[in-house]
Amino acid sequence: MVTTATEPSAQTDGFHLFVDALKLNHIDTIYGVVGIPVTDLARLAQASGIRYLGFRHEQSAGNAAAITGYLTQRPGICLTVSAPGFLNGLVALANATTNCFPMILVSGSSDRAIVDLQQGDYEELDQMNAAKPYAKAAYRVNRPEDIGIAVARAIRTAVSGRPGGVYLDLPADVLRTAIDAQTGAQSLVRIVDPAPRQLPAPDAIERALDLLRHAQRPLVILGKGAAYAQADDTLRTFVERTGAPFLPMSMAKGLLRDDHPQSAASARSFVLEQADVVMLIGARLNWLLGHGKAPQWSPSAKFIQLDVCPTEIDSNRPIAAPVIGDIRSSVASLVARIEQGDVRPDPAWLDAIAQRKTANAQKMAARLAAPSEPMGFYSALRAVRDVLADRPDVYVVNEGANTLDIARNVIDMIAPRKRLDAGTWGVMGIGMGYAIGAAVQSGNPVVAIEGDSAFGFSGMELETICRYRLPVTVVVFNNGGIYRGDDVNRAGGTDTAPTVLMKTAHYEKLIEAFGGAGYHVTSPDSLAGALREALESRAPALINCVIDPATGTESGHLKNLNPQSAVKPHGA
Ligand code: ADP
Ligand code: MG
Numbered sequence: 001m002v003t004t005a006t007e008p009s010a011q012t013d014g015f016h017l018f019v020d021a022l023k024l025n026h027i028d029t030i031y032g033v034v035g036i037p038v039t040d041l042a043r044l045a046q047a048s049g050i051r052y053l054g055f056r057h058e059q060s061a062g063n064a065a066a067i068t069g070y071l072t073q074r075p076g077i078c079l080t081v082s083a084p085g086f087l088n089g090l091v092a093l094a095n096a097t098t099n100c101f102p103m104i105l106v107s108g109s110s111d112r113a114i115v116d117l118q119q120g121d122y123e124e125l126d127q128m129n130a131a132k133p134y135a136k137a138a139y140r141v142n143r144p145e146d147i148g149i150a151v152a153r154a155i156r157t158a159v160s161g162r163p164g165g166v167y168l169d170l171p172a173d174v175l176r177t178a179i180d181a182q183t184g185a186q187s188l189v190r191i192v193d194p195a196p197r198q199l200p201a202p203d204a205i206e207r208a209l210d211l212l213r214h215a216q217r218p219l220v221i222l223g224k225g226a227a228y229a230q231a232d233d234t235l236r237t238f239v240e241r242t243g244a245p246f247l248p249m250s251m252a253k254g255l256l257r258d259d260h261p262q263s264a265a266s267a268r269s270f271v272l273e274q275a276d277v278v279m280l281i282g283a284r285l286n287w288l289l290g291h292g293k294a295p296q297w298s299p300s301a302k303f304i305q306l307d308v309c310p311t312e313i314d315s316n317r318p319i320a321a322p323v324i325g326d327i328r329s330s331v332a333s334l335v336a337r338i339e340q341g342d343v344r345p346d347p348a349w350l351d352a353i354a355q356r357k358t359a360n361a362q363k364m365a366a367r368l369a370a371p372s373e374p375m376g377f378y379s380a381l382r383a384v385r386d387v388l389a390d391r392p393d394v395y396v397v398n399e400g401a402n403t404l405d406i407a408r409n410v411i412d413m414i415a416p417r418k419r420l421d422a423g424t425w426g427v428m429g430i431g432m433g434y435a436i437g438a439a440v441q442s443g444n445p446v447v448a449i450e451g452d453s454a455f456g457f458s459g460m461e462l463e464t465i466c467r468y469r470l471p472v473t474v475v476v477f478n479n480g481g482i483y484r485g486d487d488v489n490r491a492g493g494t495d496t497a498p499t500v501l502m503k504t505a506h507y508e509k510l511i512e513a514f515g516g517a518g519y520h521v522t523s524p525d526s527l528a529g530a531l532r533e534a535l536e537s538r539a540p541a542l543i544n545c546v547i548d549p550a551t552g553t554e555s556g557h558l559k560n561l562n563p564q565s566a567v568k569p570h571g572a
Contacts, residue, residue, distance in 0.1 A: 012184040014144040014175035018106075019045050021151035022077070024190050029053065029068065029440065031061040032079030033088075036122070037108040037172035042079060053440060053468060055433075056460040058085050062092020062105060063433025063458075066165070067420055068441045069102035070228060073195065075158035075166070076103045076437065082110050082172075083123035087130070092433065094134035096165035099423045100225060102158035105131070106168045108175065112142070128169045136164030144177045148188035159195040162309040163228065198308060200325030205333045208279070208304045208321040209342070215277035216346040218244040219264070221289070224251035224423070225282020225307065229327035232416050235281070238335050242343040245271055245353050249283050250421050254413030265409075266364070267356035272296050274349070279304040282327050285316040286424065287561075292317035306330045368410070372524045374548040377402055377477065381410040383524035384449065384475065387531045393445065394535070395420060395438040399431045400451020401556035402484075403477045407449050426558070429457030435472045436464060445471040445535055452501055453482040459510060465540045466514035473534040474542045475527075476507045483556070485549030499554075508544040516540035 012020075018041060022030075029051045034042045046052045055061035058080045065076030080089040086107040096103040107127055114121040131138040137157045141150045150168060158166045212218055220239055229235075236256055239246050245264035248255060256263065264271045272290070278301055283289065285303075290296030292303065293316070304321040305313055313322040323330050372379040384407070388394055392415035398407050399422045413419050420434045428451075435448040455476050465472045479485045480503035487497035508518030517539065519530035527545055534541035555562040 010181040011178045012181040013178045014141075014147060014170065015041050015044050017144055017147040017184050017188070018151065018170065018175070019048050019050065020185075021148050021188050022050060023048060024188050025151065025155055027074070027077055027155075030077045030079050031055060031064040031068075031437070033058050033061055033081065033085060034079070035081035035085060037175060038079055038081055038170070041108070041170075041175065051440075053436070053464070055436075055464050057458070058088035059091050059429060060433035060436070060458045060461045060464070062089040062103070063095070063430045064437030064440070065105075066092055066096035066099070066101040066103040067430075067434040067437040069096065069158065069163065070099070070224075070420075071417060071438065071441055073159060073163075073228070073230065074102070075155055076101075078103060078105050080105065080107045081123065082108050082127065083125040086125065086127045090131060090134055091429070093131065093165040093167060095423070095425055095427055095430070097134060097136055098425050100163050100228070101165070102163040104154045104158055104166045104168055105135075106170060109140075109169050109171045111173065112171050128167065131167035131169075134165070135167045136162075138167040138169070140169035140171070141174050142171070144174055144179050145183060145187045147174070152189035152191045155191055156194050161198075162312075163195075195326075197329050198325045200306075200323045200330045200333050202333070204321070204323045205330070205337060208306075208323050209334065209337055211277055211302055211304055211321050212242065212244075212279065212343050215244075215343065217274055217276045217349040218242065218279065218343060218345055219271050219275035219277070220244050220246040220279045220281065221249065221283050222246060222252040222255050222281050223249040223283025226327050227252045227255055227282070227417050229282065229331075230417075231328035231331050234328070234331045234335055238331050238338065241335070241338050241340050242345075243340075244279075244343060244345055245350070247271060249288065250408050251417075251419055251423065252283070253408075253419050255416045257414045258412035259414075264353050264357070266360040267353045269296070270356045271353060273298060274352075275301055277302050277304065279306070281306045281331070284312060284424075288424070364409070373522065375522065375524060375527070375546070376548055376551040377406045378410065379524050380477065380527055380545055380547055381407055383528040384447070384531060385411050387528050387535070388447065391445075391535070392418070394418065395435075395442065395444055395446040397421070397431055397435045397438065397446060397448040398450075399428055399454040400449075400477060401453075401482070401558070402552040403449060403451035403454065405556040411449075428454045431455060431474075432458035432461035432465065435474070436461060436468075436470060439470040439472050440468070443471075445473070445538060447531070447535070448472060448474045450474060450476050452476050452478045452480065452505070452507070455507070456501075459507075462511050462516065462540070462542065463514050466511065466516045470540060471538040472540055473531065474511070475531065476542065476544050477547055478505065478507060478544055479547045479552055480505070480549045481552075483554045484552035503549055506544060508542050511540060511542035514540075516542060519543040520546070522546045
C-alpha cells in the first residue's frame with residue numbers, strides 16, 4: 001500500500017517523493033496541464049496543500065510559472081505530460097531562460113528503455129536532450145531515491161547566479177516505483193541558501209565610481225535584472241545620489257517612478273547618443289540597446305556594467321568597469337561609497353535633456369489628443385493611462401507590435417515589477433500566462449493590454465481565468481490585423497492578405513462564454529468606463545477595443561528588422 005513518506009515502515013513512491021520535495025522547499029504552486037503520466041502527481045500535490053492551476057495549453061502554464069519566478073525569486077513550476085505537452089512547454093522554458101527568469105519545467109516521460117531504442121512508445125521523445133539547448137540545465141531522474149536531490153539541484157540551478165529555466169524529466173516508471181518510506185524521507189533535501197549573495201570586489205566598485213565621478217554626461221540604465229533583485233530602496237538612493245539621468249528598460253519601468261525628475265525616458269535617443277559614461281544595472285547590451293554601438297551610441301562612451309554573470313561583460317562592446325555581483329549587493333556597496341555631489345553631471349547636459357523632454361512631451365500630448373472616433377492607438381491608450389494613473393497595485397501585461405511599443409511609452413509605471421511584457425525575445429503569446437501568474441501570485445488586479453493578433457496565441461486561457469475567477473481584465477486592441485488590418489491580397493481572390501485578421505471579431509463574446517464580463521467599445525470614454533468597472537468588479541473581463549484598421553505601422557518600432565522585398569509582387 002502506498003502512504004505518505006512521513007509514516008515509518010510504510011512505503012512511498014516517486015509521486016509522493018516529488019510532492020514532498022517541493023513542499024520541503026516551500027514551493028506552493030504548480031501550473032500545468034495534466035494527462036499521462038502526471039495526472040496523479042497534480043492530484044496528490046493538490047491533496048497535500050500545493051495549489052495546482054490547470055491550463056488549456058502548456059505554453060501558458062509555463063509562462064505563468066516563469067513570471068512567478070521573476071516576481072518571487074523562487075522558481076515557478078510548470079507540469080506537463082510527455083512529448084507534445086513537453087514541447088509545448090519548452091517554448092516557455094526557452095523564453096524564461098532568455099529573460100533570466102527562474103522556472104522549472106517538470107514533464108513526465110515515457111519508458112526510457114523504449115525511447116532510447118526508438119521503438120515507438122506512446123509519446124516517445126528524448127525530452128532531456130531536446131530541452132538542453134533551450135534551458136540553463138536539463139536533468140533526468142532515473143531512481144525514486146534521487147528525486148530529492150534532483151529537485152534541490154533544479155531549484156538551485158534555476159535561482160542561483162543568472163536565473164534561468166531548468167528542465168526536470170520524470171519518467172513514468174520512476175513516479176510509480178515504490179520504495180521504503182523512511183529511505184525515501186531521508187533522501188529529501190532542504191536547500192540551504194539557494195541563491196547565495198555574490199558580493200562585488202571592492203576594487204571593481206572603486207573603478208566604477210571613479211569613472212562615474214569623472215563623467216560629464218553620465219547615464220544610468222536600469223534593466224529587468226535590477227527589477228528582479230528587489231533592491232528598490234537602495235537602488236533609488238543610489239540613482240538619486242548620482243543626480244544622473246536614468247533610462248528604464250521596459251520591465252524596469254516603475255523601479256523609479258516614470259515621472260521621476262531624473263527620468264530621461266522621453267529623451268531616450270538623445271541620451272544614448274550623447275552620454276559619455278553609461279552605467280548598466282541588470283541590463284544587457286543586446287538588440288534592445290542597439291548592441292551598444294553606433295549610430296545609437298557614441299563610440300567614445302565608456303561603460304560600467306553591473307551583472308551577476310561574468311560572461312555578459314564585453315559581449316557586444318568593451319566594458320571599462322565591470323562589477324560582478326548580485327545587484328542587491330553591488331548597489332549596496334555603491335551606496336556605501338558614494339555621497340550626494342560625488343557625481344557631478346554637467347548642468348548643460350541636464351538642461352539639454354530637460355529641453356528634449358519638454359519638446360517630446362508636447363509631441364506626445366498632441367498624439368494623445370488625436371481624434372477619438374474611430375479610435376487609434378493613442379486615443380485608446382490615453383483612456384487606459386488615465387484609469388491606471390492612480391493604481392500602483394495593478395499589474396500591466398503588454399504584448400503586440402504597435403500595442404506594445406505605444407503602450408510602453410504612454411502608460412507610466414509608478415511601482416516596481418508591475419510591467420510584464422514581451423521581454424528579451426519580443427515574443428508574442430505570453431499575455432494570458434503572465435496575467436494568470438501575476439494574479440495568482442499576488443492576488444492583485446491585472447490589466448493585459450493585447451494586440452488582437454498577440455491575444456490569439458493564448459486566448460483560450462480565458463477559460464482558465466474565469467474558472468479560477470481571477471481579477472484579470474484583458475483589453476484587446478482590435479484593428480483587425482497583425483500590425484494593421486487594411487492590407488489587401490495583391491493577387492485578388494477571396495483569401496485575406498497575410499497580415500489581416502477578422503475585422504468583425506467580437507472577442508468580448510469569448511469571455512461571455514465562460515461567464516466573464518464582455519465589453520465592446522469604440523470610444524475612449526466607453527473604454528475608460530469599461531476598464532473602471534472591470535477593475536472595480538475584481539472579476540474576469542474582456543474589453544474588445546475597436547480601433548481604426550488603418551492605424552498601426554508594419555512591425556511597430558522594429559521596421560528596420562523586417563526585410564522587405566525590393567521587387568514588387570504581381571498585381572501590386
Ligand atoms: P533588460 O531587457 O531589461 O535590459 P536583460 O534581461 O537584458 O534586461 O538583462 C538582465 C541582466 O540582469 C542579465 O544580464 C542578468 O544576468 C542580470 N541579472 C539578473 N538577475 C540579477 C541579479 N539578481 N543580480 C545581478 N544581475 C542580475
Ligand atoms: Mg492588430
